[in-house]
Amino acid sequence: MRLRYATVTLALLSAVGVITAVYGHGDVAPQPVDTTGLDKLGDGWREENPYRLSGGDQYQLAIKIGTSGYSQNCARCHGLEVISGGIAPDLRYLETGIDGDKWFINRIRHGYSQDGAYKMPPFEGVLSQEAMWAIRSYVETRPE
Numbered sequence: 001m002r003l004r005y006a007t008v009t010l011a012l013l014s015a016v017g018v019i020t021a022v023y024g025h026g027d028v029a030p031q032p033v034d035t036t037g038l039d040k041l042g043d044g045w046r047e048e049n050p051y052r053l054s055g056g057d058q059y060q061l062a063i064k065i066g067t068s069g070y071s072q073n074c075a076r077c078h079g080l081e082v083i084s085g086g087i088a089p090d091l092r093y094l095e096t097g098i099d100g101d102k103w104f105i106n107r108i109r110h111g112y113s114q115d116g117a118y119k120m121p122p123f124e125g126v127l128s129q130e131a132m133w134a135i136r137s138y139v140e141t142r143p144e
């Protein structure tokens with residue numbers, strides 16, 4: 001009997017562990033992204049990823065910063081490493097280049113609501129423009 005309980009308890013504990021692993025990833029409160037080292041972008045909104053346009057070290061740094069920015073702010077809906085589990089679109093299939101950039105920046109700034117409820121929260125005022133393009137840099141370099 002003892003053993004049975006122990007087994008059940010263990011099973012329950014590991015189930016909780018799995019649930020925590022699945023849903024616990026990425027904090028629900030938006031996480032600030034440290035963009036030290038990236039060129040400042042000023043107030044005007046860009047339509048095309050400025051770090052991809054710069055290339056070189058700026059782009060590499062943007063991808064690196066975007067990797068953690070994504071994990072902390074987007075992965076809980078769009079999936080770990082940008083592989084969607086189905087809750088939200090798989091961002092690896094966004095268009096590349098300026099068309100994808102425009103779509104991306106519009107969605108991340110304003111979010112998306114349906115019937116008065118946010119399906120995706122707006123990130124304008126939460127993340128800097130630098131952080132947004134860093135996340136775009138990471139997302140666009142993830143292979144399909």
Ligand code: HEC
Pocket residue numbers: 070073074075076077078087088089090091094103104107108112119120121123135
């Ligand atoms: C609470 C869940 C949630 C979070 C967090 C979230 N999103 Fe979304 N996102 C969604 C949903 C749901 C949609 C689908 C809305 C629609 O139909 O366009 C979406 C759509 C998008 C789209 C448009 C995709 C397409 O194929 O049209 C982009 C780009 C996007 N999200 C980027 C991001 C980024 C970048 C982050 C992190 C900074 C983020 N999202 C955080 C839920 C989320």
